[in-house]
Amino acid sequence: xxxxxxxxxxxxxxxxxxxxxxxxxxMKAQSRYGPGHTxxxxxxxxxxxxxxxxxxxxxxxxxxxxxxxxxxxDHPFFEPLxxxxxxxxxxxxxxxxxxxxxxxxxxxxxxxxxxxxIFAAIDGSNCPGLPQQSAAxxxxxxxxxxxxxxxxxxxxxxxxxxxxxxxxxxxxxDPTGCNTSPVYGLSSARPPVSVYRRPRVAANLNQISPGxxxxxxxxxxxxxxxxxxxxxxxxxxxQADTRPADSSFAGSWNSKRNSTQRRxxxxxxxxxxxxxxxxxxxxRIWPAAGPSDSPARRNS
Numbered sequence: 001x002x003x004x005x006x007x008x009x010x011x012x013x014x015x016x017x018x019x020x021x022x023x024x025x026x027m028k029a030q031s032r033y034g035p036g037h038t039x040x041x042x043x044x045x046x047x048x049x050x051x052x053x054x055x056x057x058x059x060x061x062x063x064x065x066x067x068x069x070x071x072x073x074d075h076p077f078f079e080p081l082x083x084x085x086x087x088x089x090x091x092x093x094x095x096x097x098x099x100x101x102x103x104x105x106x107x108x109x110x111x112x113x114x115x116x117x118i119f120a121a122i123d124g125s126n127c128p129g130l131p132q133q134s135a136a137x138x139x140x141x142x143x144x145x146x147x148x149x150x151x152x153x154x155x156x157x158x159x160x161x162x163x164x165x166x167x168x169x170x171x172x173x174d175p176t177g178c179n180t181s182p183v184y185g186l187s188s189a190r191p192p193v194s195v196y197r198r199p200r201v202a203a204n205l206n207q208i209s210p211g212x213x214x215x216x217x218x219x220x221x222x223x224x225x226x227x228x229x230x231x232x233x234x235x236x237x238x239q240a241d242t243r244p245a246d247s248s249f250a251g252s253w254n255s256k257r258n259s260t261q262r263r264x265x266x267x268x269x270x271x272x273x274x275x276x277x278x279x280x281x282x283x284r285i286w287p288a289a290g291p292s293d294s295p296a297r298r299n300s
Contacts, residue, residue, distance in 0.1 A: 038095035042080045042087035045073045054095040063094045082238025092202040102145040123147045127178035150192035
């Protein structure tokens with residue numbers, strides 16, 4: 001004979017089901033885009049999945065490592081190598097296509113009250129001399145995702161010798177006040193020129209071929225190799241005491257060369273959403289000979 005189902009048992013079963021559904025919804029929410037669940041801190045350890053997708057306001061971004069997941073413990077890209085506690089991943093977040101996004105930075109500012117290492121005065125503010133507790137002092141980073149880069153003026157060679165420039169720089173308009181600052185500006189004891197730019201996407205780097213016939217990964221082409229760029233970034237943005245040897249980053253750059261990111265807009269056709277050869281998503285490199293309409297030929 002079938003036993004009747006008591007209402008108390010039914011309520012308990014429904015309550016248990018509600019708990020399971022709530023847990024499932026919570027897990028789904030944690031997989032969505034947002035610094036609260038996807039932000040990587042320097043030295044936090046763990047694995048970077050081989051294939052990870054993050055949603056954002058424009059659709060979805062996927063980071064794919066063709067050689068599998070990455071153990072981040074003791075990895076030079078994920079561990080702090082300087083004095084300020086940052087690592088490369090601090091400014092090259094997987095959820096932001098291995099760079100940064102202004103929306104994520106604003107959320108990070110709210111969550112940490114502006115105390116996250118990514119807002120360090122050295123480059124995370126409009127100028128180090130401004131009041132660092134004020135969001136207005138970090139407006140270029142919070143609104144545009146731009147970091148300050150102080151380049152020595154006159155420029156210097158790799159050996160540190162001053163290079164005589166063929167032109168002079170005059171400040172016509174200085175909204176941040178940094179280039180006219182008596183401490184950090186062009187009239188200071190060790191004059192730099194402050195420029196502002198977003199961190200380069202640290203992915204698809206197997207498509208980058210340094211040199212005159214290749215595609216420069218720095219806007220001004222000042223770094224001769226990926227290893228050199230990494231060493232300079234550690235020295236400046238992580239504030240290392242001394243410049244690391246370029247050879248220290250072979251493993252770090254091998255991982256970046258094997259990492260690929262792609263963006264899928266919300267309204268993408270089906271062919272965009274299917275997995276493709278990761279190499280097809282990188283920038284195009286013209287061969288040394290190049291077609292007649294290649295950039296190398298047009299500018300020669």
